[in-house]
Amino acid sequence: MDEPRSAGAEPVRRRAVPGFLRKLSSSGEILSILIALIILCVFFSLTSPYFLTIRNILNFTMNTSILGIMAAGLFIAMVIGEIDVSQYSIVALSTAVMVISIRRGMDSGLAIVMSFGIAILCGVVNGSLVAFLRINPIITTLGAMMIYRGIAYNITQAKAMGVTGGFFEAVGSGRFLGIPASVYIMLGLFLLVHVILTYTAHGKRVYAVGGNAEASYISGINVRMVRFWGMVASSAAAGVAGLVFVSQVGATVPTVGEAGLMDVVTAVILGGISLSGGKGRIVGTLIGVLILAVLQNGMVLINVQSYYQLMVKGVVILLAVLVDSLRGGGFK
Amino acid sequence: MIPTIDQDCVLEMRDIHKSFGGLKALDGVNLDLRCGEVLGLVGDNAAGKSTLMKILTGFYHADAGSIWLDGKEVHIDSPKISKRLGIEMVYQNLELCQNLNVAENLFLGREIQRDPVFRFLKLRQMERKSVEILRKLKIDIQDPRKRVDRLSGGQQQAVAISKAVSFGPKMLILDEPTANLALKEIGKVLDIVMQLKEHGIPAIFISHRLDDVFHVCDRIFVLRGGHRVALKQSSETDHDEIVRYMFLGAGEESSRSA
Numbered sequence: 001m002d003e004p005r006s007a008g009a010e011p012v013r014r015r016a017v018p019g020f021l022r023k024l025s026s027s028g029e030i031l032s033i034l035i036a037l038i039i040l041c042v043f044f045s046l047t048s049p050y051f052l053t054i055r056n057i058l059n060f061t062m063n064t065s066i067l068g069i070m071a072a073g074l075f076i077a078m079v080i081g082e083i084d085v086s087q088y089s090i091v092a093l094s095t096a097v098m099v100i101s102i103r104r105g106m107d108s109g110l111a112i113v114m115s116f117g118i119a120i121l122c123g124v125v126n127g128s129l130v131a132f133l134r135i136n137p138i139i140t141t142l143g144a145m146m147i148y149r150g151i152a153y154n155i156t157q158a159k160a161m162g163v164t165g166g167f168f169e170a171v172g173s174g175r176f177l178g179i180p181a182s183v184y185i186m187l188g189l190f191l192l193v194h195v196i197l198t199y200t201a202h203g204k205r206v207y208a209v210g211g212n213a214e215a216s217y218i219s220g221i222n223v224r225m226v227r228f229w230g231m232v233a234s235s236a237a238a239g240v241a242g243l244v245f246v247s248q249v250g251a252t253v254p255t256v257g258e259a260g261l262m263d264v265v266t267a268v269i270l271g272g273i274s275l276s277g278g279k280g281r282i283v284g285t286l287i288g289v290l291i292l293a294v295l296q297n298g299m300v301l302i303n304v305q306s307y308y309q310l311m312v313k314g315v316v317i318l319l320a321v322l323v324d325s326l327r328g329g330g331f332k
Numbered sequence: 333m334i335p336t337i338d339q340d341c342v343l344e345m346r347d348i349h350k351s352f353g354g355l356k357a358l359d360g361v362n363l364d365l366r367c368g369e370v371l372g373l374v375g376d377n378a379a380g381k382s383t384l385m386k387i388l389t390g391f392y393h394a395d396a397g398s399i400w401l402d403g404k405e406v407h408i409d410s411p412k413i414s415k416r417l418g419i420e421m422v423y424q425n426l427e428l429c430q431n432l433n434v435a436e437n438l439f440l441g442r443e444i445q446r447d448p449v450f451r452f453l454k455l456r457q458m459e460r461k462s463v464e465i466l467r468k469l470k471i472d473i474q475d476p477r478k479r480v481d482r483l484s485g486g487q488q489q490a491v492a493i494s495k496a497v498s499f500g501p502k503m504l505i506l507d508e509p510t511a512n513l514a515l516k517e518i519g520k521v522l523d524i525v526m527q528l529k530e531h532g533i534p535a536i537f538i539s540h541r542l543d544d545v546f547h548v549c550d551r552i553f554v555l556r557g558g559h560r561v562a563l564k565q566s567s568e569t570d571h572d573e574i575v576r577y578m579f580l581g582a583g584e585e586s587s588r589s590a
Contacts, residue, residue: 199452199453199455200450200451200452200453201443201445201451201452201453202450202451204432204436204440204443204453205440205441207429207431207432208429208432208436208440210431211429211430211431211432212427212428212429212430212431214427215426215427215428215429215440216429216440216441218411218423218427219427219440219441219442220412220415220441220442221440221441278429278430278431279431
């Protein structure tokens with residue numbers, strides 16, 4: 001018998017490319033957004049003398065850490081193919097309840113746990129609607145957003161309410177090696193998401209469901225539960241972001257994030273995720289967060305009027321989505 | 333006549349009936365799959381092929397009839413039960429995640445884990461085992477870390493079949509495994525099907541491509557309008573006869589067992 005034909009022998013396409021170059025080209029997306037970030041940094045450092053000062057950099061990374069923390073959670077939901085626009089409302093609601101409870105005499109440790117619990121509960125609501133009732137995630141979280149925000153307005157009478165405490169001071173103004181605590185929290189969360197998505201079965205299933213839900217189902221994966229937990233992860237990140245926010249500002253603010261409703265989504269999309277799910281790397285999201293932060297900070301520094309800032313952000317969202325669509329992504 | 337239980341049979345479907353509303357999709361179909369054989373299942377569209385297979389894989393329930401696996405009657409109420417009984421199906425529109433690599437696809441849903449809570453993966457072990465699984469069927473994919481969307485259609489089909497085989501199934505159902513493939517890739521997939529035979533894994537091979545059916549199948553089962561119109565040894569029939577059965581039927585008498 002002659003030698004058995006081996007199935008699907010690879011078409012002759014092997015190139016003599018060094019390993020590191022091949023790796024670089026396979027992460028071409030990451031490279032291109034990194035270049036975009038560098039170009040922005042160069043542009044703003046040329047147009048504003050303050051941009052490249054350590055103080056400014058620390059300032060905007062600290063400000064953006066809240067956005068980054070939420071983006072880390074949203075990333076998981078978006079890899080699954082879902083989306084969540086209710087995160088800022090969850091920040092408003094969970095911190096409002098926490099601050100009010102503390103002001104009424106609740107132990108602050110308990111109140112902090114409760115605040116996080118409320119965020120998780122919001123995620124359970126979002127996740128149940130999206131995963132089990134299969135309601136469109138944009139509509140679901142848009143509705144949820146209004147409800148959570150409405151409750152927050154109600155219980156705070158639409159007023160910011162201050163709070164103090166050791167925990168909040170440590171998180172809000174604590175520094176290690178000159179870098180604010182909130183930045184560590186953000187980076188820690190990114191690292192955690194990276195480890196979960198890369199090295200655990202949970203992570204593989206997140207990508208699997210985002211890539212091909214039907215195939216995942218046939219392979220015995222509980223697709224609904226993966227979707228559910230993805231939405232919970234997004235809300236949980238909002239819970240952490242809320243604690244950091246209250247620590248930085250020293251108060252709960254019921255209007256938090258109303259001006260930047262889509263900022264987190266924008267950052268994640270900028271980071272090269274596909275709206276149809278299954279694709280994207282967390283390091284891209286980190287760069288996406290930084291791009292948005294640099295853009296916002298830079299525009300303020302060179303005195304771009306706020307109306308124009310809004311327009312620029314809008315253009316950036318559309319560009320990011322357009323690029324995704326051209327790559328064959330697009331919303332399912 | 334009710335056929336007797338054949339010891340050499342892995343699977344027997346007896347007198348299967350299924351209607352959708354007023355439409356009779358299957359009308360008393362008998363099918364048996366013998367140890368180590370590849371059985372070709374052919375028929376025109378709406379002949380009942382996919383209904384019959386969906387009953388076997390638990391997506392549909394038969395209105396009447398029984399299913400016997402290894403001589404024991406089984407009740408397949410859900411896809412999960414079908415899988416548990418050792419019936420694996422390779423779907424036409426591949427059940428692979430294009431965004432995952434070969435090893436991740438092969439172990440999707442049953443990853444090798446270090447712990448039950450965090451579920452950290454034993455990636456190395458998964459990759460090593462993937463190579464073993466592929467090698468068993470003589471599939472030439474060197475790098476289990478290659479993403480599936482970078483493989484050719486034939487290679488993807490090969491991975492899909494390997495995945496099914498790696499569950500250690502009693503039998504396989506291959507749904508149009510050579511559809512949508514370039515000609516030179518078809519031969520490679522058929523080679524894998526021949527490998528299944530060598531490993532003693534019986535399979536039902538559904539295809540519109542009769543050349544492929546004759547290439548790999550021991551017997552050919554023809555469905556038409558929900559009836560079995562023929563069951564032939566492939567060595568004792570030819571292309572034209574099967575086509576006649578598929579499109580013209582052949583009266584009740586032609587359904588004598590091969």
